Amino acid sequence: MIIKTFYKESKELWRDGRVRITFAIVVLLLGIAVWISARQYQNINEQHQIAQKAEREVWDNQGEKNPHSAAHYGTYAFKPKYPLSLVDQGVDKYVGSSIFLEAHKRNEAQFSAAADQTGLSRFGDLTPDFILLFIIPLLIILLGYNTFTKEREMGTLTLLKSQGITPWKWALGKWTALFLPVLLITALLFLITGLVLSNLKDFGVFNWQSLFSLFLVYIGYYIIFINIVLFISLKATKSGIALVLSLSVWILACLAAPKAASNIAEAKHPYPTRQEFAANVLKDKQNGLDGHNPWSKESKLLEQEVLAEYGVDSIHKLPFNFDAYRMQKGEEHEAEIYFKHYNYLKDQYSKQSDLYQSLALVSPYLPTRFLSMAIARTDYTAHWDFSDAAEDYRIATQKFLNANFAENSSYGEWGYRADADFWKKLPDFSYTPPKLNAILSSNASNLWILGAWMAVSFALFLITTKTV
Amino acid sequence: MLRYNFKYELRLLLRSRWIQILSLILLVLFGFSTFNGIEKVAKRKSDISIAKQQVQESDEAMLKLLDSVERGLPVSASSWTIPTSPMAVGNYHPRVAAMEPKPMAFVATGQADLFTHYIKPTVSGDDFALNFTEMTSPVQLLFGSFDLAFVIVYLLPLLIIAFTYNVLSAEKEQGSLRLLASQPISIRKWVFQKLILRFFWLSVLVTLSMLIVFLLVGTETFEWGGIVSLLGLTLSYMLIWFALAFLVNLFVGTSAKNAVSLIMLWVIFVLLTPSVINQLANTLYPMPSRTLMINEMREHKAEATKRQDEILDNFLRDHPEYAINDSTQSRNFYHSYMASQKVVKEALEPIVDTYEQQLHKQQKWAKKLQWFSPAIVVQESLNQLAGTSTADYESYRNQVIGFAETWRNHLMTYLYNNKPFAQQDYPSLPNFQFSYIANATIGLSVLVLLLIAGALLAFGFAVQGRLQKRGLLSN
Structure with a gap:
């Protein structure tokens, strides 16, 4: 029964010219989207490598210089593009791609792509994730809205009933007929992406495992949509009504809910403005140790402590340059301030993401979106992870420079210059994004929500078949 | 006939509760x-x-000091x-x-949500140091905002589709x-009248519910010109969707097919065209x-x-009085720093310009191609009306950079005259006043939208008339 229904439905779908055209359009769009993203990915990574090399050369060839001048001169950490951004660009467009690492200051990533584009970019981009998240669910609706209503409208339902069908088997056949084309198209996309990625150079952290997890997430998302569309088709009396209802669900889940969620999240847990943030940091900094200010109360305190520790009566007698030591202490203090303020941002965001998760009960789009971005390493957490790594590197660099300053000069010797080849000894900045397992376990709640959606919607659909 | 149609259509809409449901949905949205x-x-x-206020307080402290x-x-x-x-x-x-918000x-x-609305430019630091982006969670930027423009551009057409897809079918x-x-009465005339009546009722509902919402939620300054523009844009955009529904009703068959066709149009105009044009611009x-x-x-x-x-040497050679008067380290630093700052700025200017120019070209291109999708036209016009378009922020950027220079x-x-800053100099400190660019294109957009709608309706009349020989009733 299941197989027969499946054959019949598949044949019917295939015979429908509109279905074939729609299918062709979706495949074409996917092709274009993958092609564009692949080119972009390659381009950006090439630029990334060039920039990284050039920046390192600039750093290495500073010549003789005071280490602290070099610290102010600073260096850049460039964010690479990850292979699976080919599938989901996530928030990449809205976060900066380079972080300036300098003394005394933790800078935010600069230059987001969105700021350099016209207002049109806010409509969305033609990327695979746009098609996977918006267009394929729409395709499911178009393929499946009349699955059951047509039997009513053509009068074949009575015929079927008189044959003594088992409703759930019949329904399952129809379900499979709708699922298979969607599975095929998605599998095709992921296979092509996998092949493209494994043939591209510098694919860094790409592995098939992540790609497969991403594939499973999307299949789960589509199963939910299939369940909902078929459930509506079972309940509705007319095809037109079923279509309009399914579309309303789609709009609500994919368009309205995320936007409403973002508004509510912002109203409830707002970020400070850039100026406020800077002002708050400055205020904390003024209350603490400033490495450049030997006259402040905190500096005097530090001085006494160090003098007592080494058992000498003058900072000139210390075995190292106290200026540099104070600089390093100030640096550590400032790093703590930044840590605190950035943690506040992270806190606000984690409250926001709790809100997104609670709204995921209304919209299966939300958990899918977050999971997909997370697995592709293009989500906000991945960005935080990178910028934290850059900050660690910045702190380590300051320590490296101040240590050289402290060891090789005496107090008040601001004219000290480090050797020209000293800079080469600074280790390179290297960053490895989190592993798949870590990502999945930190996104466990989204996985659960997605699973619950699948189970509940499927159960609802199967139970409803009984009432036909 | 129009009178009958009007009467029955109203009765029908009331009895089928369409008007009640639509009013409720519109009010909520x-x-x-x-x-x-x-x-x-x-x-x-x-x-x-x-x-x-903070600046004011710190100014008072400064004056006291x-x-x-x-x-x-x-x-x-x-x-x-x-x-x-x-x-x-x-x-x-x-x-x-x-950048104070516009009334609308x-x-x-x-x-x-992408750009910041106030900046405090300082004398040191170059224009690159001015960061014009706002600190927002990127997830929020990705999802966008549930604003009036979203309701008008995205959701209103869908309501219209649900309201019109099966008029004839x-x-x-x-x-x-x-x-x-x-x-x-000819069928196309009948469909036309029916759709125009629905358009009329929906327009009334949209206008009323918008006004009610504005009164209830309360916009502080009621700018009538802005509200008229908003309504003009909304109604002409709605008319385009009604015209499309008219064509689909005439040329396509069953209710479900109509709905599918209209949804396809919606996807093409609202989702695909903007992203394709943006991609092409990039x-x-x-x-x-x-x-x-x-x-x-x-x-x-x-x-x-x-x-x-070198720059400082030249500078001091040209102005020996500064070298003599130079008493403190920090002064020395600022003299050389500010002098070389100008050189850095000049060197960087062409680089900054390339970005602005490229953005200009993209905007020009987008402006040309926006007519492919009424959704883009309306969204851009609404952004203009709200003073939140790309051009507005670009103008803000330029004005701030200009002010930073001033x-x-x-x-x-003062620095080069070695004249200390005194209390009486305070009132003459320059202040920033932002002025919005004039938005003359909203009227034009409304006009063009109306023309497009008119052309679509006329096309329906003309072509369907010819096709009718085949017979509308024969299957």
Whole structure:
């Protein structure tokens, strides 16, 4: 029964010219989207490598210089593009791609792509994730809205009933007929992406495992949509009504809910403005140790402590340059301030993401979106992870420079210059994004929500078949 | 006939509860989105006024400090922050360069969540140091905002589709089409009248619910011109969708097929065309890599730093009086720093310009191609109306950079004259006043939208008339 229904439905779908055209359009769009993203990915990574090399050369060839001048001169950490951004660009467009690492200051990533584009970019981009998240669910609706209503409208339902069908088997056949084309198209996309990625150079952290997890997430998302569309088709009396209802669900889940969620999240847990943030940091900094200010109360305190520790009566007698030591202490203090303020941002965001998760009960789009971005390493957490790594590197660099300053000069010797080849000894900045397992376990709640959606919607659909 | 149609259509819409349901949906959608918009504008205003107040307070403190210094009293502030130094004023007492919202700003978030609305430019630091993007969670930027523009551009067409997809096909499916055909009115005229009546009722509902929401949620300053523009845009956009529904009703068959066709049009106009045009704009006029720009900027800066001594030497040779008067280290630093700053700025200018130019080209391209999708036209016009379009933020950027220059120059005169900043100099400090660019294109957009709608309707009439020979009733 299941197989027969499946054959019949598949044949019917295939015979429908509109279905074939729609299918062709979706495949074409996917092709274009993958092609564009692949080119972009390659381009950006090439630029990334060039920039990284050039920046390192600039750093290495500073010549003789005071280490602290070099610290102010600073260096850049460039964010690479990850292979699976080919599938989901996530928030990449809205976060900066380079972080300036300098003394005394933790800078935010600069230059987001969105700021350099016209207002049109806010409509969305033609990327695979746009098609996977918006267009394929729409395709499911178009393929499946009349699955059951047509039997009513053509009068074949009575015929079927008189044959003594088992409703759930019949329904399952129809379900499979709708699922298979969607599975095929998605599998095709992921296979092509996998092949493209494994043939591209510098694919860094790409592995098939992540790609497969991403594939499973999307299949789960589509199963939910299939369940909902078929459930509506079972309940509705007319095809037109079923279509309009399914579309309303789609709009609500994919368009309205995320936007409403973002508004509510912002109203409830707002970020400070850039100026406020800077002002708050400055205020904390003024209350603490400033490495450049030997006259402040905190500096005097530090001085006494160090003098007592080494058992000498003058900072000139210390075995190292106290200026540099104070600089390093100030640096550590400032790093703590930044840590605190950035943690506040992270806190606000984690409250926001709790809100997104609670709204995921209304919209299966939300958990899918977050999971997909997370697995592709293009989500906000991945960005935080990178910028934290850059900050660690910045702190380590300051320590490296101040240590050289402290060891090789005496107090008040601001004219000290480090050797020209000293800079080469600074280790390179290297960053490895989190592993798949870590990502999945930190996104466990989204996985659960997605699973619950699948189970509940499927159960609802199967139970409803009984009432036909 | 129109009179009958009018009467029965109204009765039908009331009995099928369409009018009641639509009013409720519209009130909820407009209410929620307007509330969101107004909340955002209120936050923007309060952020700016807090910033301004802080500046005012710090100004008062500065004046007090100046007073003490001028009277020769001891002060407790760090030496380099004492405002007799013009550079201390320029760095520690910057003005707020704010972009106050337009009265209609609540209509469209546009780029408002991406860019900041106030900046305090200081005398040191170059224009690259001015970061114009706002600190927002990128997830929020990705999802966008549930604003009035979203309701109008995305959701209203869908309501129209649900409201119109089966005007003719329902008659066919119920079997009442034959009855209708026997009436002394052509089918297309009948469909036309029916749709125009629905358009009329929906327009009334939209206008009323918008006005009710505005009154209830309360926009502080009621700008009638803006509201008229908003309504003009909304109604002409609605008319386009009704015209499309008219064509689909005439040319396509069953209710479900109609709905599918209309949805396809919606996907093409609202989702696909904007992203394709944007993609093309990025491909045709690609932004030069910011990453590579950083390299270039670093090289220029390194070079300018090397030349800094040279620049200062020249400067001091030209102005020996400064060298003699030079009493403190910090003064010396600022003299050379500010002099070389100009050189760095000049070197960086062409790089900054390439970005602005490329953005200009993209905008021009987008402006040309926007006519492919009424959704883009309306969204862009609403952004203009709200003062949150890309062009508005670009103009803000340029005005702030201009003001930063004024601020720098004003205080640099004190620096190079070695004239300390005094209390009486305070009132002459420059202030920033933002002025919005004139938006003359909204009227044009409305006109073109109406023309397109008219053309679609006329096309339906003309072509369907010819096709009718085949017979509408024959299957």
